[in-house]
Amino acid sequence: MKIKKLVILLFLIPELANAQSKFGTEMAIILSNMKTYTLEVVELMPPEKYMFKPYDSARTFMEEVDHMSKILEFQTKYILGGQGEFKEQRELIILAPVPKTKSEALSAFETRFDESIALMNSLDESEFDEEFTFFFFRGQPVKTKRTIAMGLRDHVTHHRSKLVLYLRMNGIEPPFYQIF
Secondary structure (H helix, E strand, O other), X not given: OHHHXXXXXXXXXXXXXXXXXXXXXXXXXXXXXXXXXXXXXXXXXOHHHOOOOOOOOOOOHHHHHHHHHHHXXXXXXXXXXXXXOHHHHHHHHHOOOOOOOHHHHHHHHHHHHHHHHXXXXXXXXXXXXXXXXXXXXXXXXXXXXXXXXXXXXXXXXXXXXXXXXXXXXXXXXXXXXOOO
């Protein structure tokens, strides 16, 4: 009986080691739905209105899309994925030029969303428990990668709501809200 249990366990260990995170799978589904909905919002604004901003100190529609997209890449690659020399890469992403056309913005946005979705699907449960220090925030808080992943969702939602407002200010009916 002990040998039978040992044999079963030996077959299960590789499967358990490669097990996807339930949280990661759920986040990938949420991000996929967010991508669809957010792209509907972004696509509704006509190209000639991409430079619209409601007041002088606000970002343009294009800058909002770009900001949301860049932070998605930044958080995905360099916090959740742990890639590259963090401080240098952060500046490369954040300070990169804003796209010049709607099609460039949409292409970058879709690519960055797809990379985030793929990463969520690739991490195992223990990786989401790893901690990361936000050296660029006041107090340098330490957060788990799980919390940071939820922050991706929060950030996109925040900026998408601004884009919805920009649409309304231009007389464009936004798409009906899609639940995650």
